[in-house]
Amino acid sequence: MIKINDAGHANIKKEHLSYFKKQGLDLLRKYAGQKYKHPFEKKVMEYLRDNYEKVLIGNPEVLADTIITINKLTSGHPFSKTTNRKLQAVFDYDIFSNRSPGVKGTNWGGYLLVKNLGVGTCPYCNRQYITTIRNRVRRKKGTRKSLWEGQTRGTLDHFYDKKRYPYLAISLYNLIPSCKVCNSDFKGRQEMTMTDFIHPYKEEFGSEVRFTIVPNGGTAGQPYDVTFLLGNNTEEFHIDFRYLSPDPDFTRRAKQNIELFKIKELYNFHKEEVRELLQKSQHYTSDYIDTILSQSGTLFNSREEVVRFVIGNFAHGANHDRRTLSKFTSDIADELGLLKYLDTR
Template sequence: MISLKSENRDLESLSNLFYKRIKDKIELKIEDNKAVLNTFVTDKTNKPFGDFLEKEIKDLITLSLDDLIIKFKDELHDLCENNYQTINKKYTPFKKALNSVLFYEAQYSWKAYQTAIEIDVNTCVYCNRTYITTVGDDSKKFVRGDFDHFMPKSTYPYLRFSFFNLIPCCVICNRNAKKAKETSIENNIYPYKEGFDNNTVFTFLPNNYKDIIGKGKPVVDFLFLGTDEHNKKAKKNIKLFRLKEQYSIHSQELNDIINKRRVFSDSYLKDLQNSYPKLLNNFEDAYLLAFGKEFDLVKDENRPLSKLTRDIADELGIIKNKYD
């Protein structure tokens, strides 16, 4: 689990840019559907829903998920639960109108490729196993990652177009593992707020001698070093995204790290840096040369398996002299 919080990523500006791109169209959609939506009223203040959307739409798109829940859940939850339905394979008028206003499925209109480029994360936020680098653009589509609704749009349809509810991820995590299963800020690691960081780390469990010498199939597992709250959330995410199973296919990569420990001395990376000072400016450069992965936690999003590699290398003592 990678955190999308980064000093190099201005999330507030990105959410406003996202809204600016859809502002004119979404306002027209509200106007077109207002008559239908105004036949429904909000839960607490009994405001016509179309008028309410017209006033609050920017916040619905751009506010952080915490703020959205505080501001809108009591006002909209029952309204949507009671009316956002499919009956006899047909959308109710409410569902049809709300989907028209929050036109997530029309991804060409809100430029999903451009949004992925702006968020600029190269690996799946949920698993850090798979590249989700965007190739192409909205006019010449080729490949990009999925966007998962962290709080599912089937349960929270008013969040179906909220920027901070859209998580860039891989197809496996989104469509095969998570699907429409419900997650929440209270119960799960939420990538716009936190990641596994150094509170949940990879470890490996050797079953035999071959596993110890890097020629077997050691089991990937996790250590939980954070608060009780963080550990509970992390365990739920590991189960939900089947991370132990997903990482079980990477026994060869794990063996490579174990084999490097057998070859490297404790000071190998520092010696490598000292031997090539013009090529390797710092410890991170030496680590990248040796492992082909990122050393800095905040750069895990750049290369798959960076966290696995660093955590196991740290456990084996390969990088224990990094601060000497």
């Protein structure tokens, strides 16, 4: 739903590649030089050895091409258990995900990755915050082992399942910071590809898939009487989507994301927020916005800040990853006419 901005990823890529060079590259080179019962397995190991940078830090399109290339090398045959274990050892997600900065002998890992990505909310649903917290380290009594006294971070979803594609288990663009609900409760082992789903590093819903209010008995996109929806009864309407993209393939994939992550079902638990926006749309006018701005001294610097105060969230898509429900709030506020009070659109 929300695109992950990778504009500042140069240092992250550098750290990620450096980590693999220390952690798995020597092992990969060793395995690539060994003999295999099935010739295609050796070819795969050699390909990964020669193209490890693409595998580790290549963008989503590069990863998709990597899968195609390896599928051609294997002719669709599965890896043997031995080769699969070797791939899991080289691209060891368990070691990577459990690395905590500050513990002796560890550097780059899951915690630092999520922290440095700076993704504020789950890109799949925009309903849960992704927060990284590290409390101080203490020494475990009677041992040399260091322990954290409390830590948390967002989960890392594998867009391409790490069991099916073990060589992508720690690929940077295959690790999607996300909430537990989306990653574990809804997606699980569901197969995802860019052919059938929206990849958060590549696309987002933006203005082409928008939340909308639909009176019961109506259809998405049809005009409705706002005053009819006012009051305490939120059972008079439901939340749905308007699909505005001229590209039917994009719409198809967006619908797949909505279905997989139960976006429509989840957001229909937020009708109270819609009711408040309905009330605000009837209360605030352009003149009222100007009055608030002119009489608030230095509290607000622009009409945009006043509008953000009124709707209780960010209005522009560039900030949607910073606060939960921001995409939802912005779409509904726009539909109700509240965003027309912005200085610029």
